Amino acid sequence: MKNKTQPINVGDRIRSARRKAKLSQQELAKMSNISINTLSLLERGMTSPTIATLQKLADTLNVELSSFFLFSKIEQHVFFSKASKREPIHITEGFFYDLNPGSILPSFKPIEIQINAGMTSGKMTKHDGYEFLYCIENELLFMISDLSYLLEKGDSIFFNATLPHQWQNKTTETTKIIMIQIVQDKNQKSSFSNNINLP
Secondary structure, eight states: OOOOOOOOOHHHHHHHHHHHTTOOHHHHHHHHTSOHHHHHHHHTTSSOOOHHHHHHHHHHHTOOGGGGTOOOOOOOSOOOOOGGGOOOEEETTEEEEESSTTOSOTTEEEEEEEEOTTOBOOSOBOOSSEEEEEEEESEEEEEETTEEEEEETTOEEEEETTSOEEEEOOSSSOEEEEEEEEOOOGGGHHHHHHHTTOO
């Protein structure tokens, strides 16, 4: 039997997480350092969020970024994702696809991001966990702290996301990347670090 999926409403997910945290729009906006008007528009689906804004909201609400676009959890061990069935999730910079919908592992989240020409992620941001990026089309200028890296087709980068980071598509074409966010289990930090030999 085929699984039917409904388009993901990020605004509904934000509102649900806010209410679960028992916060008003004004309280969440202030704690996340975004305007209440922006939050209101996001919850009503009248504007597309930036990845940076979603990260701020996730950090404030103490939820995984992926919780805003995960499908309902399914108790199974294999998740097959058909490209033709994926729903694009619109963001200010372009849109992205959840490459592993339905996964019960929110700590591991692979997504494909299509970044429109001339777009930037905005100010430097940082958050818990690690990120891996692989450029599959065009190029992306990636900044980590005071260092810059030009990711061209086939290039990849892996880094500690607690470092300030930012990206820019300075070209006139769309850039496509695969991004994998890895969020550590707070109770298993030392084990995770040892397993991948991080300094």
